[in-house]
Amino acid sequence: MTEYASTFMSHVKARNPGEPEFHQAVQEVVESLTLVLDRYPEYRTSKILERMVEPERVIMFRVPWMDDQGEIHVNRGFRVEMNSAIGPYKGGLRFHPSVNLSILKFLAFEQVFKNSLTSLPMGGAKGGSDFDPKGKSDNEVMRFCQSFMSELYRHIGPDTDVPAGDIGVGGREIGFLFGQYKKLRNEFTGVLTGKGLNWGGSLIRPEATGYGAVYFAAEMLATRGQTLEGKTCLVSGSGNVAQYTVEKINQLGGKVVTLSDSNGYIYDEEGIDRKKLDFVMELKNVRRGRIKEYVDRFPRAVYRPIDPKSDHHPIWDHKADCAFPSATQNEINAKDAQNLLRNGVYLVAEGANMPTTLEGVRIFLDAKILYGPGKAANAGGVATSGLEMAQNSMRLPWTREEVDQRLQLIMKNIHKTCRDIAERFGTPGNYVNGANIGGFLKVADAMMDQGLV
DSSP states (O other): OOHHHHHHHHHHHHHSTTOHHHHHHHHHHHHHHHHHHHHOHHHHHTTHHHHHTSOSEEEEEEEEEEOTTSOEEEEEEEEEEEEOSSSSEEEEEEEOTTOOHHHHHHHHHHHHHHHHHTTSSOOEEEEEESOOOTTOOHHHHHHHHHHHHHHHGGGOBTTTEEEEOBTTBOHHHHHHHHHHHHHHHTOOOOOSSSOOGGGTOOTTTTTHHHHHHHHHHHHHHHTTTOOSTTOEEEEOOOSHHHHHHHHHHHHTTOEEOEEEOSSEEEEOTTOOOHHHHHHHHIIIIISOOOGGGHHHHSTTSEEEEOOTTSSSOGGGSSOOSEEEOOSOTTOBOHHHHHHHHHTTOOEEEOOSSSOBOHHHHHHHHHHTOEEEOHHHHTTHHHHHHHHHHHHHHHTOOOOHHHHHHHHHHHHHHHHHHHHHHHHHTTOTTOHHHHHHHHHHHHHHHHHHHHOOO
């Protein structure tokens, strides 16, 4: 790191103690932005970066709810409204036991740059709760969502803050949250995205993050005159992003051989075809089961449990061409990155948010592989959320083909922005610098235009 970056990070760590995920997200961006701040010192004089790392608003609240046995539980709710320089706050809600302020601040900070890259007028935010929807009945999830929204509704709105789903928040949760918002505010507006198609949702929204990551990967491959046809791919996770990543890779002629959840992963050398993917979707979306059940149905596949104490994740230790980490943050460490390179992987497109540690990122960049960071590669989800907001504002639904075409164009433009900006600042092929600088410039210029607020 440069002296400026090192001093800046010391300040961030001292001001935000005990927030390692947030420190990691900021450091990755700051290392890229030294190229900009040296060339355009007015950003440093105006303390743009110092203002960007400080949320405009953090809301934290208690969420009491009652389970089916009549026992009372109390969870903690959050909304981190990071930056609204280019539009209303936009970003997902995550329901998972790991949720804390550090994780949500890192996600909100990443969201600012990601939303900027889409070229749509959306600021950055993130929220959620340490509530775990796994193993809960529909009625328990509904009661929790209603209690959560009973506080959150005061702070959101179609022109203020438009939350979406994330880990643990799918169509069921969005439905319960929207119903409570509508009741409390007595208005039907596009305040949440990821809604059901019958009540304001957009076609392609469930598929968008996974599809977008694959479209971005295809654009990276095209720079080397290649396509996904015949490529063997590793995909982690088995939720929404992973499922539609597999679907789109299959459509483009690739073969996916892995999926995972928090307990373990499956390796299917024959490939996860349409029939097998349909089983996974039913298993995860309807029955809410575990991925190990895959081998009961398809016994030629192999299941391996995960040892949380291990220094690497074995899903990344298989022969392949491409990897799509689509589970959660920091699932690829330095050893995993080395294993991927040793096994022939030369493209990584991040479907999850910050799934690679700083050490892993440096290994990918040093190896000069095609590496698409999450704030660029997985921006398709929030981009299509922005398209859902546009449809809600017009009271007009678009066709599946129209939304998909717009999504493809947005991902193509994000790729072009990252590639062009990386070259402009002297680091051709470095999509990390391209994404960080490209996302920063638009927000920074808007902040400069709007004065010291």
